[in-house]
Amino acid sequence: MTPAPLFAVELSDADVASALAGTLPGLEDELREALAEAAEPVVRLALQRGDRAGEGWVGPGWAVVSLPAGAGRRIVAAPTEFLPDALARLFELGPRPRPEPAVRVRVNAGVLAASLAARDATAVPGVGERAAFERLVSGLRAHWRVEARWPPARESTGLRVVEVLDSSAGAWLVIPDGADVELWPSTPSVVFRELCGLLPRPDELAAGG
Amino acid sequence: MSAPAVERYEHSRLGFVLDLPPGTEVHQDLEGVEGVALLALEPAREDGGFRANVTVAKDAVEPNTPVDAWTDMALDATGRVLERFHVLDREATELAARPAVRTLAHHDVGGCAVVAEQWRVVDGSRAFTITTSCWAMDFAGMRDELAGIAESFALEAAT
Numbered sequence: 002m003t004p005a006p007l008f009a010v011e012l013s014d015a016d017v018a019s020a021l022a023g024t025l026p027g028l029e030d031e032l033r034e035a036l037a038e039a040a041e042p043v044v045r046l047a048l049q050r051g052d053r054a055g056e057g058w059v060g061p062g063w064a065v066v067s068l069p070a071g072a073g074r075r076i077v078a079a080p081t082e083f084l085p086d087a088l089a090r091l092f093e094l095g096p097r098p099r100p101e102p103a104v105r106v107r108v109n110a111g112v113l114a115a116s117l118a119a120r121d122a123t124a125v126p127g128v129g130e131r132a133a134f135e136r137l138v139s140g141l142r143a144h145w146r147v148e149a150r151w152p153p154a155r156e157s158t159g160l161r162v163v164e165v166l167d168s169s170a171g172a173w174l175v176i177p178d179g180a181d182v183e184l185w186p187s188t189p190s191v192v193f194r195e196l197c198g199l200l201p202r203p204d205e206l207a208a209g210g
Numbered sequence: 211m212s213a214p215a216v217e218r219y220e221h222s223r224l225g226f227v228l229d230l231p232p233g234t235e236v237h238q239d240l241e242g243v244e245g246v247a248l249l250a251l252e253p254a255r256e257d258g259g260f261r262a263n264v265t266v267a268k269d270a271v272e273p274n275t276p277v278d279a280w281t282d283m284a285l286d287a288t289g290r291v292l293e294r295f296h297v298l299d300r301e302a303t304e305l306a307a308r309p310a311v312r313t314l315a316h317h318d319v320g321g322c323a324v325v326a327e328q329w330r331v332v333d334g335s336r337a338f339t340i341t342t343s344c345w346a347m348d349f350a351g352m353r354d355e356l357a358g359i360a361e362s363f364a365l366e367a368a369t
Binding site for chain 1: 293294296297298299300301314316318319320321322323325327345346347349350351353
């Protein structure tokens with residue numbers, strides 16, 4: 002059985018623009034096809050890992066992600082159904098211990114950012130919450146976020162986000178709530194399920210989308 | 211609210227039971243596929259896509275092999291056989307009133323993105339692996355139903 006075609010190439014910024022415009026020579030036919038879909042995407046992705054940002058484009062057949070790589074970009078292209086696994090690999094999703102204590106932690110978004118930057122959990126009140134947050138912060142591996150946007154049907158928000166604090170003490174979903182966020186103790190299974198549900202269902206897309 | 215209908219499947223030779231949705235296509239003791247005691251497939255899809263399925267495999271192990279050690283060996287072997295096998299999660303749990311290990315993985319089946327969730331349990335010199343598989347784009351919506359099937363696995367008491 003033939004596995005799906007997957008591509009990972011490093012290009013300069015100028016070559017990325019040419020590739021998306023279909024004018025860059027020397028690309029394999031399937032990669033060229035993937036980039037053609039990326040030029041007119043159904044879904045646009047915004048990716049963040051720490052202070053590094055990337056973007057992506059998803060069509061009916063192909064998903065293409067562009068990430069910083071040295072002085073240029075790393076372009077990853079895969080059939081759309083492989084996007085969840087591609088994102089899981091990109092964000093190094095894998096087996097983790099379960100968060101202990103498994104309590105939700107509510108914190109101001111700005112306080113969270115400062116606490117993570119300083120690796121300081123003291124801003125969180127509550128015995129259980131602070132204990133959980135301390136373990137999360139001390140074992141922090143990555144803070145990542147992927148956002149999918151599409152032209153919405155009437156009943157759709159046209160937006161879905163998966164944001165994760167990945168720690169050696171477990172995985173936490175970041176759930177925004179106004180000026181605050183809630184950190185929900187989670188598992189890699191739940192996170193991957195969220196990635197599999199990231200893209201819109203057909204009924205969530207605007208007609209012609 | 212009434213509980214969804216299920217049909218109890220029993221493998222009389224190996225002594226296990228499993229609750230399956232009505233309309234499941236059931237194949238017992240597949241010919242030519244050693245160790246696969248049960249293959250249960252969702253009804254054929256109109257789009258011809260990957261049919262979600264549940265399998266129960268039985269392997270012989272040294273008596274009372276710890277399920278963690280069995281899982282390590284099994285995952286190692288699986289990774290050498292399945293294309294782009296990527297283990298995403300692993301968790302100690304319980305199944306059939308015994309210690310078990312649940313794993314989640316993604317792999318490529320002839321160009322199709324498949325999510326496989328597995329539960330492994332050891333019963334004496336027998337190791338059972340219950341595997342649910344579905345298309346990655348279906349996983350978010352199907353996971354609970356498939357996990358419910360796997361977690362209904364029980365071993366009949368020896369007579």
